[in-house]
Amino acid sequence: MKIFFKFVSGLLIVLVSSQQPIVNQLEYPPGDTFKITCDVSRFANLKPAREIFSISLLRQLSTQTSFQNIAAYEPRAKQTMTTNIPSQWQVLYAGGEGFDNRNTIRLVVTVVDFQCADAGLYQCEIFIPSPLRHAYTIPVNITAKIEITQKDIYMTPQNEIIGEDIHSSVNTVGVEITMICSFTGPANLQAVWKRKKEGNEENYPYANNFINSKQVFSVISGCNTYDYASELKFTLEEKDNGTLYICVVMEDNNERSRKMFTIGVNPVTDSTTGKPGTDSAGSNVGAIVVGVLVVLVITVVLIYFFVIQKKKQIESSEASTSMKVEATEVW
Ligand SMILES: *[C@@H]1O[C@H](CO)[C@@H](O)[C@H](O)[C@H]1NC(C)=O
Ligand SMILES: *[C@@H]1O[C@H](CO)[C@@H](O)[C@H](O)[C@H]1NC(C)=O
Numbered sequence: 001m002k003i004f005f006k007f008v009s010g011l012l013i014v015l016v017s018s019q020q021p022i023v024n025q026l027e028y029p030p031g032d033t034f035k036i037t038c039d040v041s042r043f044a045n046l047k048p049a050r051e052i053f054s055i056s057l058l059r060q061l062s063t064q065t066s067f068q069n070i071a072a073y074e075p076r077a078k079q080t081m082t083t084n085i086p087s088q089w090q091v092l093y094a095g096g097e098g099f100d101n102r103n104t105i106r107l108v109v110t111v112v113d114f115q116c117a118d119a120g121l122y123q124c125e126i127f128i129p130s131p132l133r134h135a136y137t138i139p140v141n142i143t144a145k146i147e148i149t150q151k152d153i154y155m156t157p158q159n160e161i162i163g164e165d166i167h168s169s170v171n172t173v174g175v176e177i178t179m180i181c182s183f184t185g186p187a188n189l190q191a192v193w194k195r196k197k198e199g200n201e202e203n204y205p206y207a208n209n210f211i212n213s214k215q216v217f218s219v220i221s222g223c224n225t226y227d228y229a230s231e232l233k234f235t236l237e238e239k240d241n242g243t244l245y246i247c248v249v250m251e252d253n254n255e256r257s258r259k260m261f262t263i264g265v266n267p268v269t270d271s272t273t274g275k276p277g278t279d280s281a282g283s284n285v286g287a288i289v290v291g292v293l294v295v296l297v298i299t300v301v302l303i304y305f306f307v308i309q310k311k312k313q314i315e316s317s318e319a320s321t322s323m324k325v326e327a328t329e330v331w
Contacts, residue, residue: 019041019042019043019044019137019138020041020042021042021140022036022037022038022042022122022123022124022137022140023035023036023037023122023140023142026140026141026142026143027142027143027144027145028111028114028142028143028144028145029114029144029145029146029147030114030115030116030144030146030220030221030222030223031113031114031220031221032111032113032114033110033111033112033113033114034110034111034114035108035109035110035111036057036108036109036111036122036142037106037107037108037109038055038056038057038106038107038108038109038124038125038126038137039055039105039106039107040052040102040103040105040126042124042137043124043126043135043136043137044137044138046135047128049102049128049129049130050099050100050101050102051099051100051101051102051128051129052075052096052101052102052105052126052127052128053074053076053126053127053128053129054072054073054074054075054126054127055072055073055096055105055106055107055124055125055126055127056069056071056072056073056107056124056125056126056127057069057070057071057072057107057109057122057123057124057125058070058122058123058124058125058136059084059120059121059122060120060121060139061117061118061119061120062119062120064120067121067123067139068083068084069081069083069125070082070083070084070085070109071083071085071091071107071109072107073093073096073105073107075093075095075096075097075101075105076096080093085109086112086113086115086118088112088113089109089110089111089112090109090110090112091107091108091109091110092106092107092108092109092110093106093107094106094107094108105126107124113221114144114221115144115221115222115223116144116221116222116223116224117222118142118144118222119142119143119144120141120142121139121140121141121142122139122140122142123136123137123138123139123140124136124137125137144221144223146185146186146220146223146225147185148183148184148185148186148189148249148251148256148257149183149184149185150181150182150183150247150249150257150258150259151181151182151183151259152167152259153167153179153180153181153245153247153259153260153261154179154180154182155169155177155178155179155180155261156177156178156180157169157171157175157177159171162262162264165262167259167260167261167262168261168262168263168264169261169262169263169264170264170265170266171236171263171264171265171266172236172265172266173236173237173238173265173266173268174235174236175235175236176233176234176235176236177233177234177235177236177263178231178232178233179231179232179233179245179247179261180229180230180231181193181229181230181231181232181247181259182227182228182229182230183227183228183249183257184225184226184227184228185225185226185228185249185251185256186223186224186225186226186251187217187224187226188251188252189226189228189249189250189251189256190212190249190250190251191212191228191230191247191248191249191250192247192248192249192250193210193230193232193245193246193247193248194245194246194247194248195243195244195245195246196243196244196246197242197243197244201246204232204245206234209232209233209234210230210231210232210233211230211231211233212228212229212230213228213229213230213231214226214228215227215228215229228249230247232245232247236263236265237265238265240263240265241263241264241265242262242263242264243262243263244260244261244262244263245260245261245262245263246258246259246260246261247259247260247261
């Protein structure tokens with residue numbers, strides 16, 4: 001009973017998906033490992049043929065104008081061949097022995113350490129008799145999808161946190177704070193700052209307060225990968241209390257990632273009213289010191305001025321005397 005059920009469901013799957021894709025997905029992160037499978041189940045509307053002469057995997061890179069056969073298996077001649085297959089890739093040739101080999105022949109290419117340069121169109125091909133012809137699967141465009149990794153927002157100065165939220169900081173009014181958002185990914189990313197208070201999320205309104213920079217790229221698995229940083233700087237006001245700041249990573253106007261940070265503002269309580277007293281006493285002392293310094297500077301300048309004037313007077317009287325002497329000698 002169990003076997004019968006399995007057989008029925010197996011049959012249904014075969015009927016429903018007459019053509020299975022040669023890959024499980026179309027986008028893979030650089031460095032990934034995945035399989036490309038060529039067998040008879042990948043071909044649509046295949047005319048009856050019991051024997052398959054050969055099975056191949058073809059590829060067309062973005063730099064190429066036509067497909068190239070990169071792996072082929074000819075079971076009857078017991079021949080296998082690969083061209084331009086990176087050395088770390090693995091190729092499996094299986095089944096296909098004998099005349100009635102349609103359902104056993106298989107070519108599986110395991111892509112190891114997928115590189116951006118490997119992205120392109122891939123398709124399988126079989127060669128079948130009576131009449132002799134080639135059949136192809138629909139090409140799939142396999143692309144390298146560089147992943148986006150966003151770091152937590154980092155803030156300076158970060159003092160005490162709010163409750164247990166490590167992505168928060170409580171500071172005092174008037175302090176200049178800096179929040180740094182950084183992330184890594186493909187070339188077309190952008191940081192957008194947002195803020196949220198009492199449930200309303202809005203774009204951060206003061207464009208002059210943030211700087212987005214795009215760093216030099218590094219090449220990872222043959223793909224240009226960029227480091228980004230965005231800095232938001234402003235002076236803390238009381239109304240910032242409890243505001244959630246959000247750094248959103250956008251790719252072509254689509255949100256791809258976000259990190260958040262909550263700002264707290266120290267309350268001005270009665271226990272701190274003693275402080276302004278000491279502060280003003282401190283500033284009085286400062287004023288006295290500054291006053292004394294100013295008086296000193298003025299005195300020094302006056303003395304200097306007086307001495308210079310005196311010296312100049314003496315020099316000019318000496319000069320006129322010597323000129324008179326010279327004049328007398330010429331005569
Ligand atoms: C394959 O996909 C890439 C990335 O989306 C695209 O740039 C390229 O034009 C596509 N190639 C074909 C032949 O559709
Ligand atoms: C900021 O909010 C916290 C919590 O709601 C509150 O305890 C504190 O007094 C507020 N600070 C100011 C300056 O209003």
